[in-house]
Amino acid sequence: MVERLSYTESILRTVASIPRGRVATYGEVARAAGNPGKARQVAWALHCAGRRRIPWQRVLGSGGKILLKGESGLHQRLLLELEEVQFSCNRVRMDRHEFHFDRAGRKLASSAG
DNA sequence: GATATGACGTCAT
DNA sequence: CATGACGCCATAT
Numbered sequence: 759m760v761e762r763l764s765y766t767e768s769i770l771r772t773v774a775s776i777p778r779g780r781v782a783t784y785g786e787v788a789r790a791a792g793n794p795g796k797a798r799q800v801a802w803a804l805h806c807a808g809r810r811r812i813p814w815q816r817v818l819g820s821g822g823k824i825l826l827k828g829e830s831g832l833h834q835r836l837l838l839e840l841e842e843v844q845f846s847c848n849r850v851r852m853d854r855h856e857f858h859f860d861r862a863g864r865k866l867a868s869s870a871g
Numbered sequence: 872g873a874t875a876t877g878a879c880g881t882c883a884t
Numbered sequence: 885c886a887t888g889a890c891g892c893c894a895t896a897t
Binding site for chain 1: 891892893894895
């Protein structure tokens with residue numbers, strides 16, 4: 759059986775699948791999580807993830823922009839730089855770091871069966 | 872059920 | 885690039 763995960767759960771798992779040094783946009787995460795068009799729910803899921811250890815810093819807005827404001831934004835950029843992610847004009851170089859999720863199918867954390 | 876919120880995306884001005 | 889507007893919808897109260 760394929761117990762459907764909650765929005766939050768599927769989204770968090772998707773974000774957790776982003777490897778180090780790579781990034782993805784809210785929209786792409788939403789799509790990869792099976793919720794195309796629900797980018798806002800990604801943001802919400804990340805709120806719920808406050809205590810979980812997921813690479814939240816690898817989620818960016820369209821165009822590779824950090825949407826967080828204030829210290830949170832600076833913190834996110836710092837974490838990304840620690841992963842050798844390069845920036846250009848306050849934006850992540852998506853042409854070098856954009857992560858492409860499993861296009862063949864969303865087999866996130868279930869490849870083993 | 873209704874109202875408010877949010878780490879969004881896209882288009883128009 | 886900045887601002888306003890609309891679409892989107894789970895979650896919270």
